[in-house]
Amino acid sequence: MKNRLVLVTGGTGYIGSHTAVELMNEGFDVVIVDNLSNSEKSVLDGITAITGRRAFFEQFDICDKERLRDFFKVYKKLDAIIHFAAYKAVGESVEKPLMYYQNNLTTLMNLFEGMVEFKVPYFVFSSSATVYGQPDILPVTERAPFKPADSPYGNTKQIAEEIMRDAVNANKDLHAISLRYFNPIGAHPSALIGELPRGVPNNLVPFITQTAIGIRDELKVFGDDYNTPDGTAIRDYINVVDLAKAHVVSIQRMIEGKSKSNLEIFNLGTGKGSSVMEIVNAFEKSTGEKLKFKIVGRRAGDVESVYADTKYANEELGWKAKVDLEETLLSAWNWEKYVRNKKRSRLKTN
Numbered sequence: 001m002k003n004r005l006v007l008v009t010g011g012t013g014y015i016g017s018h019t020a021v022e023l024m025n026e027g028f029d030v031v032i033v034d035n036l037s038n039s040e041k042s043v044l045d046g047i048t049a050i051t052g053r054r055a056f057f058e059q060f061d062i063c064d065k066e067r068l069r070d071f072f073k074v075y076k077k078l079d080a081i082i083h084f085a086a087y088k089a090v091g092e093s094v095e096k097p098l099m100y101y102q103n104n105l106t107t108l109m110n111l112f113e114g115m116v117e118f119k120v121p122y123f124v125f126s127s128s129a130t131v132y133g134q135p136d137i138l139p140v141t142e143r144a145p146f147k148p149a150d151s152p153y154g155n156t157k158q159i160a161e162e163i164m165r166d167a168v169n170a171n172k173d174l175h176a177i178s179l180r181y182f183n184p185i186g187a188h189p190s191a192l193i194g195e196l197p198r199g200v201p202n203n204l205v206p207f208i209t210q211t212a213i214g215i216r217d218e219l220k221v222f223g224d225d226y227n228t229p230d231g232t233a234i235r236d237y238i239n240v241v242d243l244a245k246a247h248v249v250s251i252q253r254m255i256e257g258k259s260k261s262n263l264e265i266f267n268l269g270t271g272k273g274s275s276v277m278e279i280v281n282a283f284e285k286s287t288g289e290k291l292k293f294k295i296v297g298r299r300a301g302d303v304e305s306v307y308a309d310t311k312y313a314n315e316e317l318g319w320k321a322k323v324d325l326e327e328t329l330l331s332a333w334n335w336e337k338y339v340r341n342k343k344r345s346r347l348k349t350n
Protein backbone atom coordinates (compact mmCIF):
# COMPACT_ATOMS: atom_id res chain seq x y z
CA MET A 1 0.00 0.00 0.00
CA LYS A 2 1.52 3.30 -1.08
CA ASN A 3 1.50 6.51 0.95
CA ARG A 4 0.54 4.73 4.14
CA LEU A 5 2.70 5.34 7.18
CA VAL A 6 2.96 2.73 9.95
CA LEU A 7 4.58 3.23 13.35
CA VAL A 8 6.45 0.08 14.38
CA THR A 9 7.31 0.24 18.08
CA GLY A 10 10.18 -2.05 19.03
CA GLY A 11 11.05 -2.13 15.32
CA THR A 12 14.76 -2.78 15.79
CA GLY A 13 13.90 -5.89 17.83
CA TYR A 14 13.57 -9.44 16.56
CA ILE A 15 9.99 -9.61 15.27
CA GLY A 16 9.65 -5.85 14.68
CA SER A 17 12.60 -5.74 12.27
CA HIS A 18 11.20 -8.60 10.17
CA THR A 19 7.81 -6.88 10.13
CA ALA A 20 9.34 -3.55 9.06
CA VAL A 21 10.88 -5.39 6.10
CA GLU A 22 7.59 -7.00 5.07
CA LEU A 23 5.72 -3.70 5.40
CA MET A 24 8.28 -1.90 3.24
CA ASN A 25 8.22 -4.73 0.68
CA GLU A 26 4.47 -4.11 0.41
CA GLY A 27 5.01 -0.38 -0.20
CA PHE A 28 4.23 0.95 3.29
CA ASP A 29 6.36 3.72 4.77
CA VAL A 30 7.67 2.82 8.20
CA VAL A 31 8.73 4.80 11.23
CA ILE A 32 10.41 2.80 13.97
CA VAL A 33 10.44 3.90 17.60
CA ASP A 34 12.76 1.94 19.85
CA ASN A 35 14.77 2.83 22.96
CA LEU A 36 17.35 0.15 22.06
CA SER A 37 16.98 -1.46 25.49
CA ASN A 38 17.09 -4.88 23.79
CA SER A 39 18.33 -4.21 20.26
CA GLU A 40 20.97 -2.42 18.24
CA LYS A 41 20.79 0.52 15.88
CA SER A 42 22.73 -1.44 13.24
CA VAL A 43 19.55 -3.49 12.65
CA LEU A 44 18.39 -0.49 10.59
CA ASP A 45 21.25 -1.18 8.15
CA GLY A 46 20.06 -4.79 7.79
CA ILE A 47 16.53 -3.58 7.00
CA THR A 48 17.90 -1.14 4.41
CA ALA A 49 20.14 -3.79 2.84
CA ILE A 50 17.13 -6.08 2.35
CA THR A 51 14.54 -3.54 1.21
CA GLY A 52 16.67 -0.89 -0.49
CA ARG A 53 14.80 1.69 1.60
CA ARG A 54 15.48 3.38 4.92
CA ALA A 55 12.89 3.36 7.69
CA PHE A 56 12.50 6.56 9.72
CA PHE A 57 13.93 6.00 13.19
CA GLU A 58 13.30 7.74 16.51
CA GLN A 59 15.08 6.57 19.64
CA PHE A 60 13.09 7.10 22.81
CA ASP A 61 11.19 5.32 25.57
CA ILE A 62 7.46 4.99 24.86
CA CYS A 63 6.83 5.19 28.62
CA ASP A 64 7.80 8.88 28.23
CA LYS A 65 4.36 10.27 27.47
CA GLU A 66 5.44 13.83 26.66
CA ARG A 67 8.12 12.61 24.26
CA LEU A 68 5.52 10.38 22.63
CA ARG A 69 3.10 13.33 22.23
CA ASP A 70 5.88 15.30 20.52
CA PHE A 71 6.39 12.33 18.22
CA PHE A 72 2.69 12.24 17.27
CA LYS A 73 2.83 15.98 16.55
CA VAL A 74 5.71 15.45 14.09
CA TYR A 75 4.42 12.27 12.44
CA LYS A 76 0.94 13.66 11.83
CA LYS A 77 -0.15 11.26 9.13
CA LEU A 78 0.17 7.92 10.87
CA ASP A 79 -2.25 5.33 9.50
CA ALA A 80 -1.54 2.55 11.98
CA ILE A 81 0.60 1.32 14.84
CA ILE A 82 2.12 -2.11 15.34
CA HIS A 83 3.20 -2.42 18.95
CA PHE A 84 6.09 -4.80 19.61
CA ALA A 85 7.94 -2.78 22.27
CA ALA A 86 7.90 -4.74 25.52
CA TYR A 87 10.10 -6.73 27.87
CA LYS A 88 9.75 -10.44 27.18
CA ALA A 89 11.94 -12.55 29.49
CA VAL A 90 9.62 -14.78 31.51
CA GLY A 91 12.16 -15.53 34.30
CA GLU A 92 13.21 -11.91 34.68
CA SER A 93 9.56 -10.90 34.99
CA VAL A 94 9.25 -13.12 38.07
CA GLU A 95 12.20 -11.31 39.67
CA LYS A 96 11.24 -7.81 38.54
CA PRO A 97 7.45 -7.83 38.15
CA LEU A 98 6.95 -4.09 38.53
CA MET A 99 9.46 -3.37 35.78
CA TYR A 100 7.39 -5.61 33.49
CA TYR A 101 4.00 -4.17 34.42
CA GLN A 102 5.42 -0.66 34.12
CA ASN A 103 6.99 -1.11 30.70
CA ASN A 104 4.54 -3.45 29.01
CA LEU A 105 1.39 -1.70 30.17
CA THR A 106 2.48 1.95 30.27
CA THR A 107 3.67 1.78 26.65
CA LEU A 108 0.31 0.32 25.61
CA MET A 109 -1.76 2.93 27.47
CA ASN A 110 0.39 5.81 26.25
CA LEU A 111 -0.04 4.65 22.67
CA PHE A 112 -3.82 4.33 23.01
CA GLU A 113 -4.06 7.81 24.52
CA GLY A 114 -2.02 9.10 21.59
CA MET A 115 -4.25 7.29 19.10
CA VAL A 116 -7.35 8.93 20.54
CA GLU A 117 -5.80 12.41 20.70
CA PHE A 118 -4.08 12.29 17.32
CA LYS A 119 -6.71 10.18 15.53
CA VAL A 120 -4.69 7.14 14.55
CA PRO A 121 -7.33 4.49 13.80
CA TYR A 122 -5.59 1.10 13.60
CA PHE A 123 -3.53 -0.91 16.08
CA VAL A 124 -1.87 -4.33 16.02
CA PHE A 125 -0.66 -5.88 19.27
CA SER A 126 1.96 -8.58 19.97
CA SER A 127 0.17 -10.99 22.24
CA SER A 128 1.29 -14.48 23.09
CA ALA A 129 0.10 -18.06 23.34
CA THR A 130 1.28 -17.83 26.93
CA VAL A 131 -2.23 -16.43 27.71
CA TYR A 132 -3.60 -19.98 27.27
CA GLY A 133 -1.26 -21.68 29.80
CA GLN A 134 -1.77 -25.45 29.38
CA PRO A 135 -5.01 -25.51 27.41
CA ASP A 136 -7.61 -28.20 28.14
CA ILE A 137 -8.19 -28.86 24.46
CA LEU A 138 -5.58 -29.09 21.68
CA PRO A 139 -5.15 -27.60 19.16
CA VAL A 140 -6.02 -24.39 21.00
CA THR A 141 -8.55 -22.01 19.45
CA GLU A 142 -8.89 -18.29 20.10
CA ARG A 143 -11.99 -19.08 22.17
CA ALA A 144 -10.03 -21.07 24.78
CA PRO A 145 -10.20 -19.36 28.17
CA PHE A 146 -7.21 -17.64 29.75
CA LYS A 147 -5.54 -19.72 32.46
CA PRO A 148 -4.09 -17.96 35.51
CA ALA A 149 -0.85 -16.48 34.18
CA ASP A 150 2.35 -18.39 34.99
CA SER A 151 4.43 -15.22 35.18
CA PRO A 152 4.09 -11.44 35.42
CA TYR A 153 5.16 -11.34 31.78
CA GLY A 154 2.25 -13.58 30.79
CA ASN A 155 -0.05 -11.52 32.95
CA THR A 156 0.95 -8.32 31.11
CA LYS A 157 -0.32 -9.91 27.88
CA GLN A 158 -3.62 -10.91 29.49
CA ILE A 159 -4.12 -7.47 31.02
CA ALA A 160 -3.08 -5.78 27.77
CA GLU A 161 -5.85 -7.57 25.89
CA GLU A 162 -8.37 -6.40 28.50
CA ILE A 163 -7.10 -2.83 28.27
CA MET A 164 -7.44 -2.94 24.49
CA ARG A 165 -10.98 -4.29 24.71
CA ASP A 166 -12.06 -1.48 27.03
CA ALA A 167 -10.25 1.16 24.96
CA VAL A 168 -11.86 0.18 21.64
CA ASN A 169 -15.29 -0.16 23.30
CA ALA A 170 -15.01 3.42 24.50
CA ASN A 171 -13.68 4.76 21.17
CA LYS A 172 -15.62 3.38 18.25
CA ASP A 173 -13.20 4.92 15.71
CA LEU A 174 -10.42 2.62 16.92
CA HIS A 175 -9.80 -0.85 15.54
CA ALA A 176 -7.31 -3.28 17.02
CA ILE A 177 -6.06 -6.75 16.21
CA SER A 178 -4.32 -8.84 18.84
CA LEU A 179 -2.04 -11.52 17.42
CA ARG A 180 -1.23 -14.39 19.75
CA TYR A 181 2.16 -15.72 18.69
CA PHE A 182 3.12 -19.29 19.41
CA ASN A 183 6.92 -19.85 19.26
CA PRO A 184 8.54 -17.53 16.69
CA ILE A 185 11.88 -18.85 15.41
CA GLY A 186 14.31 -18.42 12.52
CA ALA A 187 15.62 -15.41 10.68
CA HIS A 188 15.27 -13.58 7.39
CA PRO A 189 16.51 -15.82 4.50
CA SER A 190 19.10 -13.14 3.62
CA ALA A 191 20.64 -13.68 7.10
CA LEU A 192 20.88 -9.88 7.38
CA ILE A 193 18.47 -9.66 10.32
CA GLY A 194 17.56 -12.15 13.03
CA GLU A 195 17.28 -12.68 16.76
CA LEU A 196 19.98 -11.13 18.98
CA PRO A 197 19.54 -12.53 22.49
CA ARG A 198 21.57 -10.85 25.20
CA GLY A 199 23.54 -13.21 27.46
CA VAL A 200 22.51 -16.83 27.79
CA PRO A 201 19.43 -17.47 25.64
CA ASN A 202 16.29 -18.72 27.39
CA ASN A 203 14.65 -19.89 24.19
CA LEU A 204 15.34 -23.21 22.56
CA VAL A 205 16.44 -22.30 19.05
CA PRO A 206 18.99 -19.57 19.91
CA PHE A 207 20.41 -21.97 22.51
CA ILE A 208 20.72 -24.66 19.84
CA THR A 209 22.47 -22.40 17.32
CA GLN A 210 24.85 -21.05 19.99
CA THR A 211 25.67 -24.62 21.05
CA ALA A 212 26.29 -25.73 17.48
CA ILE A 213 28.65 -22.81 16.89
CA GLY A 214 30.57 -23.55 20.09
CA ILE A 215 29.50 -20.74 22.45
CA ARG A 216 27.58 -23.16 24.72
CA ASP A 217 28.85 -26.60 25.74
CA GLU A 218 25.61 -28.50 25.26
CA LEU A 219 21.88 -28.09 25.02
CA LYS A 220 19.99 -29.10 28.11
CA VAL A 221 16.72 -30.74 27.09
CA PHE A 222 14.29 -29.86 29.86
CA GLY A 223 12.44 -33.08 30.65
CA ASP A 224 11.80 -36.33 28.76
CA ASP A 225 9.03 -37.57 31.02
CA TYR A 226 6.14 -35.60 29.54
CA ASN A 227 3.08 -37.40 28.26
CA THR A 228 4.14 -36.95 24.60
CA PRO A 229 5.34 -39.51 22.01
CA ASP A 230 9.06 -39.02 22.78
CA GLY A 231 8.62 -37.60 26.28
CA THR A 232 9.83 -34.07 25.45
CA ALA A 233 7.56 -31.02 25.47
CA ILE A 234 5.66 -29.91 22.40
CA ARG A 235 5.35 -26.38 20.93
CA ASP A 236 4.19 -24.78 17.71
CA TYR A 237 7.29 -23.21 16.14
CA ILE A 238 6.49 -20.53 13.58
CA ASN A 239 8.82 -18.92 11.04
CA VAL A 240 9.43 -15.25 11.87
CA VAL A 241 8.94 -14.03 8.28
CA ASP A 242 5.60 -15.83 8.07
CA LEU A 243 4.73 -14.22 11.39
CA ALA A 244 5.78 -10.78 10.13
CA LYS A 245 3.55 -11.15 7.06
CA ALA A 246 0.51 -11.69 9.29
CA HIS A 247 1.03 -8.16 10.65
CA VAL A 248 0.94 -6.69 7.15
CA VAL A 249 -2.25 -8.61 6.37
CA SER A 250 -3.78 -7.37 9.65
CA ILE A 251 -3.06 -3.73 8.79
CA GLN A 252 -4.47 -4.18 5.28
CA ARG A 253 -7.59 -5.83 6.73
CA MET A 254 -8.33 -2.85 8.96
CA ILE A 255 -7.56 -0.26 6.26
CA GLU A 256 -9.85 -2.09 3.84
CA GLY A 257 -12.64 -2.10 6.43
CA LYS A 258 -12.82 -5.89 6.68
CA SER A 259 -12.73 -6.15 10.50
CA LYS A 260 -15.66 -8.02 11.99
CA SER A 261 -15.34 -6.20 15.32
CA ASN A 262 -13.25 -3.44 16.91
CA LEU A 263 -10.98 -5.95 18.60
CA GLU A 264 -10.14 -9.12 16.72
CA ILE A 265 -7.90 -11.90 17.98
CA PHE A 266 -5.96 -14.40 15.90
CA ASN A 267 -3.61 -17.26 16.72
CA LEU A 268 -0.35 -17.17 14.78
CA GLY A 269 1.07 -20.65 14.57
CA THR A 270 1.53 -23.47 12.09
CA GLY A 271 -1.01 -25.81 13.65
CA LYS A 272 1.68 -28.46 14.03
CA GLY A 273 3.31 -29.32 17.34
CA SER A 274 6.99 -30.35 17.46
CA SER A 275 8.79 -31.85 20.42
CA VAL A 276 12.17 -30.61 21.63
CA MET A 277 13.82 -33.74 20.23
CA GLU A 278 12.11 -33.26 16.90
CA ILE A 279 13.60 -29.76 16.77
CA VAL A 280 17.05 -31.12 17.59
CA ASN A 281 16.75 -33.76 14.86
CA ALA A 282 15.40 -31.32 12.27
CA PHE A 283 18.24 -28.92 13.08
CA GLU A 284 20.85 -31.63 12.57
CA LYS A 285 19.22 -32.75 9.34
CA SER A 286 18.87 -29.32 7.76
CA THR A 287 22.29 -27.96 8.78
CA GLY A 288 24.42 -31.11 8.77
CA GLU A 289 25.73 -30.06 12.23
CA LYS A 290 25.89 -32.48 15.15
CA LEU A 291 24.38 -31.09 18.33
CA LYS A 292 25.59 -31.98 21.81
CA PHE A 293 22.68 -32.34 24.20
CA LYS A 294 21.82 -33.82 27.56
CA ILE A 295 18.42 -34.68 29.06
CA VAL A 296 17.90 -32.88 32.37
CA GLY A 297 14.90 -32.27 34.63
CA ARG A 298 11.87 -30.22 33.64
CA ARG A 299 12.11 -26.41 33.69
CA ALA A 300 9.81 -24.81 36.26
CA GLY A 301 6.70 -23.28 34.74
CA ASP A 302 6.89 -25.19 31.43
CA VAL A 303 3.68 -26.61 30.03
CA GLU A 304 3.57 -30.02 28.36
CA SER A 305 2.08 -29.33 24.98
CA VAL A 306 0.68 -26.31 23.11
CA TYR A 307 -0.07 -25.83 19.45
CA ALA A 308 -2.46 -23.62 17.57
CA ASP A 309 -5.74 -24.18 15.85
CA THR A 310 -5.04 -21.98 12.83
CA LYS A 311 -8.43 -22.29 11.12
CA TYR A 312 -9.65 -18.83 12.09
CA ALA A 313 -6.42 -17.07 11.04
CA ASN A 314 -6.28 -19.09 7.80
CA GLU A 315 -9.89 -18.51 6.81
CA GLU A 316 -10.82 -15.14 8.28
CA LEU A 317 -7.50 -13.29 8.23
CA GLY A 318 -6.47 -15.02 5.00
CA TRP A 319 -2.99 -15.82 6.26
CA LYS A 320 -1.16 -19.14 6.52
CA ALA A 321 2.32 -20.11 7.70
CA LYS A 322 4.29 -21.45 4.73
CA VAL A 323 7.97 -21.98 5.54
CA ASP A 324 8.73 -25.46 6.87
CA LEU A 325 10.64 -26.31 10.01
CA GLU A 326 13.89 -27.40 8.37
CA GLU A 327 14.15 -24.29 6.22
CA THR A 328 13.38 -22.16 9.28
CA LEU A 329 16.05 -23.85 11.40
CA LEU A 330 18.54 -23.45 8.55
CA SER A 331 17.76 -19.70 8.47
CA ALA A 332 18.45 -19.50 12.22
CA TRP A 333 21.77 -21.29 11.68
CA ASN A 334 22.79 -19.03 8.77
CA TRP A 335 21.99 -16.00 10.92
CA GLU A 336 24.08 -17.36 13.82
CA LYS A 337 27.05 -17.84 11.47
CA TYR A 338 26.61 -14.34 10.03
CA VAL A 339 26.53 -12.75 13.52
CA ARG A 340 29.67 -14.60 14.66
CA ASN A 341 31.57 -13.73 11.46
CA LYS A 342 30.62 -10.09 11.86
CA LYS A 343 31.81 -10.10 15.50
CA ARG A 344 35.06 -11.80 14.49
CA SER A 345 35.80 -9.30 11.71
CA ARG A 346 34.97 -6.41 14.10
CA LEU A 347 37.51 -7.81 16.59
CA LYS A 348 40.13 -8.11 13.83
CA THR A 349 39.73 -4.50 12.69
CA ASN A 350 39.87 -3.11 16.26
Ligand code: NAD
Pocket residue numbers: 009010011012013014015016033034035036037038039060061062063083084085086087088103107126127128129181182183184
Ligand atom coordinates in the same frame (compact mmCIF):
# COMPACT_ATOMS: atom_id res chain seq x y z
P1 NAD B 1 12.68 -7.86 21.23
O1 NAD B 1 13.15 -7.64 22.61
O2 NAD B 1 13.63 -8.36 20.23
O3 NAD B 1 12.01 -6.53 20.66
C1 NAD B 1 11.35 -5.59 21.48
C2 NAD B 1 11.94 -4.22 21.17
O4 NAD B 1 11.23 -3.24 21.96
C3 NAD B 1 13.42 -4.10 21.52
O5 NAD B 1 14.11 -3.60 20.40
C4 NAD B 1 13.46 -3.10 22.69
O6 NAD B 1 14.62 -2.31 22.64
C5 NAD B 1 12.18 -2.31 22.47
N1 NAD B 1 11.57 -1.71 23.67
C6 NAD B 1 11.25 -2.35 24.83
N2 NAD B 1 10.67 -1.47 25.67
C7 NAD B 1 10.61 -0.27 25.04
C8 NAD B 1 10.12 1.02 25.40
N3 NAD B 1 9.59 1.27 26.60
N4 NAD B 1 10.23 2.03 24.50
C9 NAD B 1 10.79 1.80 23.28
N5 NAD B 1 11.28 0.61 22.89
C10 NAD B 1 11.19 -0.42 23.76
O7 NAD B 1 11.40 -8.84 21.33
P2 NAD B 1 10.65 -9.64 20.19
O8 NAD B 1 10.97 -11.08 20.34
O9 NAD B 1 10.82 -8.99 18.89
O10 NAD B 1 9.15 -9.47 20.70
C11 NAD B 1 8.31 -8.45 20.21
C12 NAD B 1 6.96 -8.53 20.89
O11 NAD B 1 6.39 -9.81 20.66
C13 NAD B 1 6.99 -8.35 22.40
O12 NAD B 1 5.84 -7.62 22.78
C14 NAD B 1 6.91 -9.76 22.93
O13 NAD B 1 6.33 -9.81 24.21
C15 NAD B 1 6.00 -10.39 21.91
N6 NAD B 1 6.15 -11.84 21.80
C16 NAD B 1 7.38 -12.37 21.53
C17 NAD B 1 7.54 -13.75 21.44
C18 NAD B 1 8.90 -14.36 21.19
O14 NAD B 1 9.05 -15.56 21.43
N7 NAD B 1 9.88 -13.62 20.69
C19 NAD B 1 6.43 -14.58 21.61
C20 NAD B 1 5.18 -14.01 21.87
C21 NAD B 1 5.06 -12.63 21.97
Ligand code: WQD
Pocket residue numbers: 088090127128129130182183184202203204205207219220221222223233234235276299302
Ligand atom coordinates in the same frame (compact mmCIF):
# COMPACT_ATOMS: atom_id res chain seq x y z
C1 WQD C 1 10.56 -24.25 24.04
C2 WQD C 1 10.73 -25.70 24.52
C3 WQD C 1 11.51 -25.87 26.79
C4 WQD C 1 15.44 -24.12 26.17
C5 WQD C 1 8.61 -18.85 25.77
C6 WQD C 1 7.71 -17.96 26.58
C7 WQD C 1 6.51 -17.56 25.79
C8 WQD C 1 6.91 -16.97 24.44
C9 WQD C 1 7.88 -17.83 23.71
C10 WQD C 1 6.97 -14.60 24.64
C11 WQD C 1 10.23 -25.91 25.96
C12 WQD C 1 12.53 -26.43 25.83
C13 WQD C 1 14.16 -24.61 25.96
C14 WQD C 1 16.49 -25.04 26.49
C15 WQD C 1 14.90 -26.85 26.34
N1 WQD C 1 7.54 -15.72 24.59
N2 WQD C 1 13.89 -25.93 26.06
N3 WQD C 1 16.17 -26.36 26.54
O1 WQD C 1 8.90 -21.73 26.93
O2 WQD C 1 7.55 -22.40 24.89
O3 WQD C 1 7.88 -20.01 25.42
O4 WQD C 1 8.98 -18.17 24.55
O5 WQD C 1 5.78 -14.38 24.66
O6 WQD C 1 5.78 -16.66 26.56
O7 WQD C 1 7.32 -18.65 27.75
O8 WQD C 1 9.78 -21.31 24.58
O9 WQD C 1 11.94 -21.55 23.46
O10 WQD C 1 11.90 -21.23 25.96
O11 WQD C 1 11.11 -23.38 25.02
O12 WQD C 1 14.67 -28.05 26.41
O13 WQD C 1 17.63 -24.65 26.70
O14 WQD C 1 12.12 -25.99 24.55
O15 WQD C 1 11.45 -26.64 27.95
O16 WQD C 1 9.67 -27.17 26.01
P1 WQD C 1 8.50 -21.46 25.55
P2 WQD C 1 11.27 -21.80 24.75
